[in-house]
Amino acid sequence: MTPLQRVSVIAFWFFIVSYAWGARDYGLKPLLIAPDTYVLLGANEHFNFRNGGNIVNTGFIVTDEGVIVIDSGPSRLYGEQLRAAIGRITERPILKLFNTHLHPDHILGNQAFEKLPIAALATTIDGIREQGELFNDSMYRLAGAWMAGTRVVVPTETVRPGSLEIGGHRLQLIAMKGHSHADLMILDQTTGVLFAADMVFHGRTPTTPHADLGQWLDALDALAELDFKLLVPGHGSVVEDRRSIEQTRDYLRWLNAYLHEAAEQGMTMAEVLQPDAPPSIRGLAVFKEEYQRSVTHLYPAIEARALRQGRVVQE
Amino acid sequence: MYRIKELLIFAAAIASLMLQSPATADEEPSALDRIRERGVLEVAVYNDFPPFSFRDERGRIVGIDADIARALAKSLGVSAAIRAVGADESMEDDLRNNVWKGHYLGGGVADLMLHVPYDGAFAEENDRVIFVAPYYREQIVVAVEKGVGASLDPLDYFSREKVGVELDTLTDFYLLSAYNGKIRNQVVHFSNIGKAVAAMKRGEIAAVAGPRSEIEFALGDLADSYAVGPIRMPGLRTSGWDLGAAVKKGNSALAEEVEKAMTQLRQQSSLSKIFANYRSSYQLPSQTKLVGVESNGRISQRD
Amino acid sequence: MKRLIHHLPLVLTLSCTSNALYAEQGQADPLDSTMWQDMRRTLLGDAPVVFDDRIRVLAPGDAEDSMNVPVLVDASALGEVTRLLVFAELNPIHKVLEMEPLKAKPLVGFRIKVQQATPIRAAALTPDGMWHVAGRIVDAAGGGCTVPSLGSGNSDWASRMGEVIGRLWSGKGSTRLRLRIMHPMDTGLVPGIPAFHIDQLDFLDASGERLSRLFLYEPVAENPVLTLDLPQRDSVTVLGADNNGNPIEAIISKEIREAEL
Amino acid sequence: MMISPHRTKSLRKALAVAGLSAAVAFAGTANARTTQAEIDGDAASTGDVLSWGMGQQGQRYSPLKKINTGNVKKLVPAWSFSFGGEKQRGQEAQxxxxxxxxxxxxxxSRLYAIDTETGQELWQYDHRLPDGILPCCDVVNRGAALYDDLVIFGTLDARIVALHQDTGKVAWRAKIDDYKAGYSFTAAPLIVKDMVITGVSGGEFGVIGRVEARDAKTGKLRWIRPSVEGHMGYIWKGDKKMENGVTGKTNASWPGDMWKTGGAATWQGGTYDHETDLIFYGTGNPAPWNAHLRPGDNLYSTSTLAIDPDSGKIAWHYQYTPNDGWDYDGVNELVSYNQGGEKLAGHADRNGFFYVLDRTNGKLKNAFPFVNKIDWAKGVDLKTGRPLETGVRPGDPAKSKDGKKGEVIFVAPSFLGAKNWMPMAYSPDTELFYVPANEWGMDLWNEPITYKKGAAYLGAGFTIKPLNDDYIGALRAVDPKSGKIVWEYKNNAPLWGGVMTTAGGLVFTGTPEGYLKAFDAKSGKELWKFQTGSGVVGCPITWEQDGEQYIAVPSGWGGAVPLWGGDVAKKVKYLNQGGSLWVFKLSDV
Incomplete structure (x- = not known):
């Protein structure tokens, strides 16, 4: 068992315990993965009433000047507990929160950071503004009381891709797209840690509500070229090599090919819901749920393209 | 000049008052605040009105006005929601339907409407809106085949040749009544300039008269084969007019921002680029001032 | 990708638990729905009813998009079926779709709007006058029926209404037809927007023979995507209308390319 | 998608093979069938009301006299029915x-089927209207027509829909024109010889009026008759479309190509006289508004066209306002009646004159004012049939150069007319017409520069002004023979609803103030009124059922009046919207 695997086991145990206590406590435990660099690992599950939406990885970097936070979690409560957890590690002020992309599990903790600069890519800000409330509503439904008091806080600062020197850390802000219309990755060149956000999933089936599979696959190629030591995926455990990139890519390729071929063969959406997938794909966490969701997201467009190949005469 | 100076000072005083005093307790948040809060600037443009606002093959609203709307929204740090509206019988109706009251069928108003005339007299009659941000001077021109253009005497030329116009427009009415109706029988009506230009390309008519932007856009790739220029229009009060934006009266902060943003777009040559994208040559508006009716009913103008 | 088709029957068979026949009388509703008795009375009348797992109802257990829940109903294991009725018990409008299979297989694919978690049920009438019923529960966030259609929000919906894309696939002994028809399919439950939906679709071959017939109701999703397995034909004519009488007309045929293109 | 002619043809062929028309006819059994003979006899039959005008001739006269001057005071509501929803506005239906x-x-564009005994709804049809319709004058509908087992009506997006009377399901549907080009349809269709006869409304400019006949059973076109000279008419022989002669003579009364866009919209319903076998259809004003641009009579704008239903050709025409410069539409109904052995017809025009025509040939028999003030003409020359103009015309805007608004002229009637769409009634008993008139004028001036769609435009301005402090509306009993006003009832707000008269010696009409009122047909004495809760701009009807006489009228304030500004708007702005139907019968006690 590598040290990393060990900490994730501990985190998971912590989870169960906190649930058993019945307290609304995410049991957030920052794990030191590199100098000054901490992550908080979420469960490899779908949102539910037990995990309170904590299925996401967040993180922070304690620089000499202050703390940089990456994503705020799925609820106000998470955000507050994240701040408290940071406070237990360092007394340094929090300088800034980055939202990597618009999805609710990454941004609904923003409330706890409301007075601070919250930065995101321009398209992400538009997306949160337009769809944030919708996300918030559905999170209340999926995670229940954990969401109490949560409202959408729109980022206040637009991220320009490029380098940022802060308190002895050189951060490279990388704008990607594919998982959503704008995905921010942060590479700490000082420590070699890449916060890959939801561009990379590890051991868990990628989600696709705003995905463009072609763009995503292209982006993964570019991502693999980056020079990093440790990769923090948006979901799943932290890894040292490019395995998680490969895994994400394999899944997306399979999904893309499967849906296209199913559409080419005239399968209905309901039929496609029962997939024929190789074990390496089927074995990913929450495969069944995420695959079915992906069919809903992606199949209508793919299917329409296939139907357009047909010959139709209309007056 | 003294009077104008006085007005300027007065207007500036009003403006500074507005800038300094944020909404008082019982005042609603300003339109600008609401726009920033929602993150969306809703802009009304005309539907089916190339090259200013029309739908492309994919059904998106494109065109000069649509692009300007998006650029303005961007300057305000929000996204643009473009509402393509139908033209009612007059501009007064359009302003009522889209800017200050809303159509009686419902749907509410937009924050801003583009392609409204920027004219002092018109502003005086429409005191429920503020006219801002003039961005283009539209002008009546005639397109004829190259070679005819230079020495065109309209009376002489159009008493021999057919000229196409869009129905129910200034050009239409002018040519029907000009020279005591002498060229009336040579005027051929089309439902839009595009169709008139197409008829000219087919050789069915010799010329097309109408707004410059619409004619240039319709000529498209064949622009080089035709001469496009203004003609003398004796008896007509004006053959050109400035276009700007309108916001509901009371939304002064929004008006200011739109004015600023438009000035910036003009200074950065963004406007001429937008026009060039739609094959229209950009014409600077003749005035670049804020036209609004202040509470005393006077028109204020300031740079 | 041939294997997809090969695996399909297997996958589908696995999704059906058994072939057991429940007599409805004295047998509990396998979905344990409070609405079942009502539905039975209002939609199926006095005819005898059995729960029959030979009817396959495919749908996701959890609806990701309650405006677009994919469903496939296949009653071909029953042999001849004279009518196929699909209903969603906890929707404000129960009836989803009706099919007179005629020459087609008693199979239909479509998407529906659901208002909340609901049993989606298919009832197939066999020539002996017996209704065979099967179904499954779809969990959903809701709002599907009382949210305006996306089309309604787009001021241009009227110009594309009735537009059809579609394609034929030949299979063993049958031709699969899939088509999408642009239509807002308004339920009438949104204030100010009256019910506006495709009513009826006839599927004919080139000789005018009616191959199958569908009746659509308000819960069918906007811009319906429909799938039918028809007898082998090179072209299928779709004729129908919505409840405002707007016609839907299209010929979908096999030749992909033609000299004139 | 590119569609080649070949493909289109193949679809047609397939449709033909399938034996189905474009509109698929759905199930709907016919219990109640309305025959053409019944429709032609509608005026005399008392148990039903089958047509707009309570009879094709448009007299709005019922031979019923169970309710009469003696007992009308005992009229009480039998039931009331709400049109429901948020959709109210003007209810102008009959x-x-x-x-x-x-x-x-x-x-x-909604249609309700109601059980007349209980007032309970049987079914309801809500037409799904596209966004972006811009009706000029409110979202009204004036009524449906019955034929066979169908009920047929027009919609704001310019469609005709035929529904099965029993189920409300669509039997056929036809497109009149493109709503995006400004067309709509609000009038009640007319059924003549198994055909549905309609016109077109809306389309402020570039539109040509036309009268169309369709097969009432299938909606298939039978003929089209344009209302402006120079335009080709068409007739269908079987499925074959054939030219059917040009309307009028090209360029006889229009300069240049202006006849191509000459207006003359046929937005009001027509009437039919089975005695002369002619359809009478009114036409609107010519376009453009500026009469100086189109010297000539501009035929057949502001006219009544008499059309032969079999041939689709114009038998005769009469033009009320040649070279109209005041927006005096000529669409008002022509009501057939016989008097002194003559086949006559009456028409109360927007321009203020009441016309009596020989309906066999369109010759003018009499013309006289039915409002107190008419500025644009001194009278009508009975020999030539032409108005004697006073020269009060708006100036030519092109002649105003200084940028100021031109000279303001005042002219009565206003463009909303001495009488607008609201139909009058004729009683063969009293031999009087009962005309819902309005006394108003307008300030009219030219504007050297106005703007339309953001572009400069030579326009006109107008303000409607009441002529009297105490009333605008006036219900007038008009003697067509003498030209005398026999009696009048003055109403504060403008009258905007239809009139009905009965053998019981009664005249019924509604007021924007919300009353349905009954008057003595001979004396004009107000005998009864009932407050319906919203302005009445609909058309009353009466029929007999199980030995009792019923009266019905829709209530719901709206229409064109509240949409126009000026002093009139002040008079009506306190009126509330509504949407309901009221049915009355005599009280048992």
């Missing part, structure tokens, strides 16, 4: 009744 079912249209 209901129709057949076999215990009433069919009434409401604003926003």
């Amino acid at each position: 209901p129709v009744v057949k076999d215990g079912k009433m069919f009434v249209t409401a604003s926003y």
